[in-house]
Amino acid sequence: MxxxxxxxxxxxxxxxxxxxxxxxxxxxxxxxxxxxxxxxxxxxxxxxxxxYPVEERNEQIRAERQARYVIESDPLRLDYDEALARGQDNAEELKEQWLASKDKIREELPYLEK
Known part of the structure; x- marks a missing residue:
C-alpha cells in the first residue's frame, strides 16, 4: 500500500x-x-x-442512511400507506417490504460504537 x-x-x-x-x-x-x-x-x-472521530463518522453514516431511505424506503412506505388507506389486501406485504428495506440499510451502514 x-x-x-x-x-x-x-x-x-x-x-x-x-x-x-x-x-x-x-x-x-x-x-x-x-x-x-x-x-x-x-x-x-x-x-x-x-x-477517525466516531461521532463525526456516525453523523456521516446517519446522512448516508437518510439519503438511502429517501430513495429506497420512502417509496415503499408511500405504497404501504396508500394500500392501508384503501383497505387493500397487500398492505401487510407492503409494510414488510418497507421495514425490510430499512433493516437492510441499517445492516449495511451500522453505527460505530464509542
Missing amino acids: YKAIKDNKIIAVSDTDAEFPCLNKDNIVEDATHTATDYIEYKGEYVLQKD
Missing part, C-alpha cells in the same frame, strides 16, 4: 504507486502494515479509520 504525502499530510492512498503520476505531491511512502481500505478521507487528508 502506498501513501502520497504533501505538506506532511496523506493526500491519497492506493494499492500501487502507479496511481499517483499527475498528483502534486512531495513524495510517495510505502506502508506495509496497512491497506488502502484502512484509510478514510477526513478534512482534506487521509487518516486511519481507527483515528
Whole structure:
C-alpha cells in the first residue's frame, strides 16, 4: 500500500504507486502494515479509520442512511400507506417490504460504537 504525502499530510492512498503520476505531491511512502481500505478521507487528508472521530463518522453514516431511505424506503412506505388507506389486501406485504428495506440499510451502514 502506498501513501502520497504533501505538506506532511496523506493526500491519497492506493494499492500501487502507479496511481499517483499527475498528483502534486512531495513524495510517495510505502506502508506495509496497512491497506488502502484502512484509510478514510477526513478534512482534506487521509487518516486511519481507527483515528477517525466516531461521532463525526456516525453523523456521516446517519446522512448516508437518510439519503438511502429517501430513495429506497420512502417509496415503499408511500405504497404501504396508500394500500392501508384503501383497505387493500397487500398492505401487510407492503409494510414488510418497507421495514425490510430499512433493516437492510441499517445492516449495511451500522453505527460505530464509542
